[in-house]
Amino acid sequence: MKVVTHSGTFHADDVFAFSILREALGTFDFTRTRDTALIDAADLVFDVGGVYDIARGRYDHHMRDLPRRPDGTPYSSVGLIWRDFGRNALPNLAPGIDEDLLDVVWQDIDNGFVLAIDQADNGVASVSQGHLSLLIEAFNPTWAGDQSYDDAFLEAADFARGILFRACRQAHAEAQAQSSVLSAARKAQDPRIIVLNRKLPWEKAVFEGGLRDLLFIIYPNEDTTSWYCRTVPPEPNSFGQRLSLPEAWRGLQEEEFSRIAGIADGVFCHPGGFICGARSQESAVMLAEKAIAAGQ
Template identity: 90%
Template sequence: MKVVTHSGTFHADDVFAFAILREALGTFDFARTRETALIETADLVFDVGGIYDVARGRYDHHMRDLPRRPDGTPYSSVGLIWRDFGRNALPKLIPGIDEDLLDAVWQDIDQGFILAIDQADNGVASVNQGHLSLLIEAFNPTWASEQAYDDAFLEAADFARGILVRACQQAHAEAEAQSSVLAAAGKASDPRIIVLNHKLPWEKAVFEGGLRDLLFIIYPNEDSTSWYCRTVPPEPSSFGQRLSLPEAWRGLQEKEFSQVAGIADGVFCHPSGFICGARSQGSAIRLAEKAIAAGH
């Protein structure tokens, strides 16, 4: 297979598009050129050529009638390549990824990572200093450099792959966490309390998974020496609580907290009433049950 993009100065969209294609397609012949004859004979062309035609393997976006996302946002070359080749690239970027999580990870990367490059490349969003797109463009040779543009492009692509791998790992961990939370919810004897075996991000699962009855999350700290009883906020990223911990517990610690809360191994209750802790899972669950009884 022969793959072509444009020569000369490069941007984040063509660099990341190439990095994705290397994972999705494996080995292929690659050329950076603007020569029409070479472009016409290629099997896949992106970010050059003036044609968008998926059936012909043409993925340019620099025409008046350019391809757009369903919401109207213009695609850049990386958005188009990720749309059609991203799912095939993911098993290489995240070895061993569960097939059931592919779509969730693909979507997360598309909306939280690729979209920002599409917007920057098309001038839809402002690009401030430190933006990923500018970091990639910094790999272009300066006027005083003797480095060839093609060599600089490959160097930028290796850098881009590292970023993409880390972004995919983060998205994968988030998808696994969401799956774990929903599985725990399905096993819960009381829909108002979920017990997790690990400390992990749970808020997205609560709100996207429709866990409307959930009031408390129970989970261990990093070294499992204590367990937290955490209130659930009424909406994402809110500091409020669907049900606050009892006023009488707030600000207390250790023995005093244990006596007031009625458990043997209490650790603390935060003054704002959003989290408390105990040294055992069973006590943390009892704290949630006591809080529910006191609040209803």
């Protein structure tokens, strides 16, 4: 397969598009050029050529009638390539990904990582210092250097691949966590309390999964020597609580906390009333149940 993009100065969209294609297609004949004959002879062309035609493998976006996302945001080459090749790339970018999580992870990367590059490349969003797009552009050779643009492009693509790999792995882990939380919710005896067998991110599952009755999450610390009873906030990234822990528990530790809370192995209760802990799962669940009873 012959793949072509433009020569000369590169940007984040063409660099990341190339990185995605490498993971999706494997080995291919790659050329950076603006030679019309070479562009016409290629099997797949992105970010150059003035043509957007999926059937012909043409993925440029530099025309008046440029391709747009459903919400009207203009695509850049990375958005187009991710849309059509991202799912095929994901098994290499998120090793071990299950088939049923492909679309979830693909959408997560598209909504954040890829969309941000589309917006920056098309001037839809402002680009501040340190933006990913500027980091990629910094790989372009300086006037005082002797590195070729093609060599610099490949160096930038290797850098981009590392970023993309980490982003996809994180999105995959988040999707797995969401699946685990929703599974635990389905098995819960009381919809107000969920018990997780390990510490993992749970807020996205709560709010996107519609767990409106949930009040407390029970989970172990990293070494499972104690268990947390964490209140659920009313909205994402908030320290508020749908139901606060009892005022009488707050700021207490060890024996005093155990005595006031009525359990045998209490560890602490945060003064803010949003988290407390015990040394056993059973006691952590009991703390949740006692907090619910006190709040009724």
